[in-house]
Amino acid sequence: MFNIGASAMKTANRTAGEKTKAVILETALDLFRGHGFEVTTMRDIARAAKVATGAAYYYFPSKEAIVAAYYDQVQRLHAEKARDGLEGRAGLRERLGVVMHLKLEILEDDRMFLGALFRYTGNPDHPLSVFGKGTEPQRRHSVAIFQEAIAGTNVSEELRQFLPWALWLGHLGMILFLIYDETEGQQRTHKLVDGMLDLLTRFVELTSSALVQPFVQPFQAKMLRMLREAGWTVEI
Amino acid sequence: MFNIGASAMKTANRTAGEKTKAVILETALDLFRGHGFEVTTMRDIARAAKVATGAAYYYFPSKEAIVAAYYDQVQRLHAEKARDGLEGRAGLRERLGVVMHLKLEILEDDRMFLGALFRYTGNPDHPLSVFGKGTEPQRRHSVAIFQEAIAGTNVSEELRQFLPWALWLGHLGMILFLIYDETEGQQRTHKLVDGMLDLLTRFVELTSSALVQPFVQPFQAKMLRMLREAGWTVEI
DNA sequence: GTCTATAGCTAGATAGAC
DNA sequence: GTCTATCTAGCTATAGAC
Numbered sequence: 059m060f061n062i063g064a065s066a067m068k069t070a071n072r073t074a075g076e077k078t079k080a081v082i083l084e085t086a087l088d089l090f091r092g093h094g095f096e097v098t099t100m101r102d103i104a105r106a107a108k109v110a111t112g113a114a115y116y117y118f119p120s121k122e123a124i125v126a127a128y129y130d131q132v133q134r135l136h137a138e139k140a141r142d143g144l145e146g147r148a149g150l151r152e153r154l155g156v157v158m159h160l161k162l163e164i165l166e167d168d169r170m171f172l173g174a175l176f177r178y179t180g181n182p183d184h185p186l187s188v189f190g191k192g193t194e195p196q197r198r199h200s201v202a203i204f205q206e207a208i209a210g211t212n213v214s215e216e217l218r219q220f221l222p223w224a225l226w227l228g229h230l231g232m233i234l235f236l237i238y239d240e241t242e243g244q245q246r247t248h249k250l251v252d253g254m255l256d257l258l259t260r261f262v263e264l265t266s267s268a269l270v271q272p273f274v275q276p277f278q279a280k281m282l283r284m285l286r287e288a289g290w291t292v293e294i
Numbered sequence: 295m296f297n298i299g300a301s302a303m304k305t306a307n308r309t310a311g312e313k314t315k316a317v318i319l320e321t322a323l324d325l326f327r328g329h330g331f332e333v334t335t336m337r338d339i340a341r342a343a344k345v346a347t348g349a350a351y352y353y354f355p356s357k358e359a360i361v362a363a364y365y366d367q368v369q370r371l372h373a374e375k376a377r378d379g380l381e382g383r384a385g386l387r388e389r390l391g392v393v394m395h396l397k398l399e400i401l402e403d404d405r406m407f408l409g410a411l412f413r414y415t416g417n418p419d420h421p422l423s424v425f426g427k428g429t430e431p432q433r434r435h436s437v438a439i440f441q442e443a444i445a446g447t448n449v450s451e452e453l454r455q456f457l458p459w460a461l462w463l464g465h466l467g468m469i470l471f472l473i474y475d476e477t478e479g480q481q482r483t484h485k486l487v488d489g490m491l492d493l494l495t496r497f498v499e500l501t502s503s504a505l506v507q508p509f510v511q512p513f514q515a516k517m518l519r520m521l522r523e524a525g526w527t528v529e530i
Numbered sequence: 531g532t533c534t535a536t537a538g539c540t541a542g543a544t545a546g547a548c
Numbered sequence: 549g550t551c552t553a554t555c556t557a558g559c560t561a562t563a564g565a566c
Contacts, residue, residue: 073531075531078532099557099558110533110534110536111536111559112533112560112561113532115559121558172416173415175416176412176415177416179409179412179470180410180412180470180473182473189474246524250520253519253520253523257516257517261513270509281489281493284485284493287485287489288471288485289482335541335542337540345551346550346551347541347551348543348544348545348550348552349549351542351544352549353549
């Protein structure tokens with residue numbers, strides 16, 4: 059409970075348990091990176107981390123939970139880097155670019171096991187389902203980063219309500235695309251993200267221009283109503 | 295190899311193997327519907343189908359493969375119903391509505407185990423990955439249905455290239471949404487689909503109107519270029 | 531509360547006999 | 549094409565040490 063947000067905890071302050079947990083996590087990630095997620099067994103991880111199998115399960119209820127913990131770590135890192143990276147940047151396009159590419163850079167080397175994050179996507183009740191109840195805190199944290207990215211920019215009040223969620227959803231798609239992207243340095247993903255952000259920001263600008271406003275307004279209104287009905291109300 | 299498209303095969307013509315496979319499939323689906331996907335074991339299925347566990351695995355390499363086979367069946371049914379349902383319908387909005395709602399109706403009662411389709415989404419090399427090489431034939435077949443839906447309507451040549459793929463992608467999202475939708479009769483999904491289709495068709499109309507064409511054209515051009523670069527060329 | 535050691539369960543998947 | 553037997557690995561359980 060009181061650990062939330064304690065991302066900068068010093069090693070010295072950690073309890074024995076926290077240290078063990080960290081060792082298991084890092085060992086597992088090393089193995090995932092070296093041999094792949096599927097072929098690495100919990101027994102392998104425990105052995106390499108020099109703990110009993112039971113200890114690994116004591117800290118991580120499942121193998122996927124290790125990847126989920128890794129992703130938590132990623133999110134903390136992302137929030138940190140985004141805070142720095144956004145400083146001084148004013149334009150919407152630039153700010154979104156910073157946030158998205160930072161995320162890509164953080165994840166890039168771990169494409170091999172990122173797929174595990176999506177294993178329970180079709181399983182609403184599973185605690186690790188991307189869209190499920192169990193991952194709501196992480197989801198909110200992630201959305202908050204996108205909220206931060208559009209904060210201060212001249213985005214209309216209507217858009218501000220659901221754009222962060224759309225960006226979060228889009229960023230999930232980006233991660234999936236990244237996993238499938240075999241191009242050198244995953245440049246294809248980077249290019250696609252840039253293209254999408256170009257389109258998005260141009261669209262946002264367009265919607266605020268008085269000239270096309272009459273055309274766009276009914277669209278936007280309908281879209282917002284629809285999303286609200288679909289259960290995507292943003293209650294911040 | 296020679297079975298593809300033989301959806302109307304008569305029972306009498308089936309070999310013993312084909313009969314066994316069908317029995318296993320139907321038995322499994324019954325169990326999935328009655329008790330759920332996770333709790334139903336391959337042993338349960340084999341026992342209920344009165345075959346050995348090995349026999350089940352002889353026909354279906356994994357438990358998810360059974361759901362995949364079910365989905366093949368769904369697609370054949372969908373193609374059939376869509377052919378009938380589209381007859382006489384001319385407008386884009388109406389045609390898309392027919393195709394999408396038909397799909398929903400076919401899947402509606404089986405939400406409980408549809409999630410299994412997405413289990414390997416994050417696993418590019420898995421034969422059952424939704425976006426992977428192994429499911430390309432099914433994907434093409436599904437896209438062809440959407441192509442059929444927009445055929446004959448006044449959609450621009452540019453849009454015609456990638457709209458079917460966008461619809462396929464959207465329809466995947468729809469299925470995911472359906473899985474999470476606990477509302478009575480899954481009306482929320484139906485409403486969302488209708489809303490989305492309204493927006494889409496209005497947007498398509500807008501893009502062909504001479505008035506806004508100068509605004510929309512560069513958008514469209516960039517989008518197509520981008521998608522092509524991302525590897526979504528449509529080589530029909 | 532943090533761990534070890536170990537044993538066992540379950541169920542997905544496979545091998546090899548027939 | 550079908551069966552029986554077996555393997556594997558995720559996961560659980562327990563009892564005890566510190």
